[in-house]
Amino acid sequence: MKGSEACLEVRAAVTDRTDQVAAFDAIGARYEQAFPKKAGQIAAGARLAAELPPGSRILDVGIGTGRPTARQLVDAGHTVVGVDLSTAMLELAGKNVPEAELLHRDLLTLTPHGRQGLGLFDGLTCFFTMLLLSRREIYCALRLFHSMLRPGGQFALAMVEADLDDTEIPFLGHIMRVSGFLRDELRQVVHDAGFEIAGEAAFAYSPARTDAPPEHQLFLNCRRA
Numbered sequence: 001m002k003g004s005e006a007c008l009e010v011r012a013a014v015t016d017r018t019d020q021v022a023a024f025d026a027i028g029a030r031y032e033q034a035f036p037k038k039a040g041q042i043a044a045g046a047r048l049a050a051e052l053p054p055g056s057r058i059l060d061v062g063i064g065t066g067r068p069t070a071r072q073l074v075d076a077g078h079t080v081v082g083v084d085l086s087t088a089m090l091e092l093a094g095k096n097v098p099e100a101e102l103l104h105r106d107l108l109t110l111t112p113h114g115r116q117g118l119g120l121f122d123g124l125t126c127f128f129t130m131l132l133l134s135r136r137e138i139y140c141a142l143r144l145f146h147s148m149l150r151p152g153g154q155f156a157l158a159m160v161e162a163d164l165d166d167t168e169i170p171f172l173g174h175i176m177r178v179s180g181f182l183r184d185e186l187r188q189v190v191h192d193a194g195f196e197i198a199g200e201a202a203f204a205y206s207p208a209r210t211d212a213p214p215e216h217q218l219f220l221n222c223r224r225a
């Protein structure tokens, strides 16, 4: 399922994410305590901030607490629009990055055009958010991100490496449904969505909480072809 018609179907039938939203609302500030020392994410944010001319417009999809990424991008002189489904996360982002424009939206409802349209962006970050979608939704989200970027726009992506599709795992005291890819397949699905991959990095990462398992984090530095 990779065609644009199938994506229209996926987007029209937006998944009920009530449980996931309740989990992120409850996790709130504990997210930063569970995932400290984000060297890979800080490096990926710094690279994006430096690659774009100052004053660029960047969409942060699944902004979370706004730290480190949105904070870093604003500090580098960029304009950030942050999207999240969790009101608790948006409240934290509002405190941590008051300069950002924040939107309470499911990422699959984003569009550049029309009444709800956000226009085109120079850059887009999606760090550890797509892992909360099914693979079917990930294929569509990547095409959607492509449509939200101006030609040549930069896309910074982070995923956890895992061969999973919509699979339940324990996560910070909650059950979450997660998906992922092994790194070769991740490169392929990103490429198939119309991105060139200019660079990548992988980090072994151990969360501070024992119920969040050790993981390999993959960072792809991409460009809208």
Ligand SMILES: C[S@@+](CC[C@H](N)C(=O)[O-])C[C@H]1O[C@@H](n2cnc3c(N)ncnc32)[C@H](O)[C@@H]1O
Residues within 6 Å of the ligand: 017, 021, 024, 041, 061, 062, 063, 064, 065, 067, 068, 083, 084, 085, 086, 089, 105, 106, 107, 108, 126, 127, 128, 129, 132
């Ligand atoms: C694992 S956290 C990552 C937060 C941030 N990007 C970071 O790396 O620190 C995922 C975030 O994405 C949000 N999220 C998950 N699914 C979403 C969706 N379909 N639309 C918008 N936000 C979503 C969650 O509420 C949560 O704040």
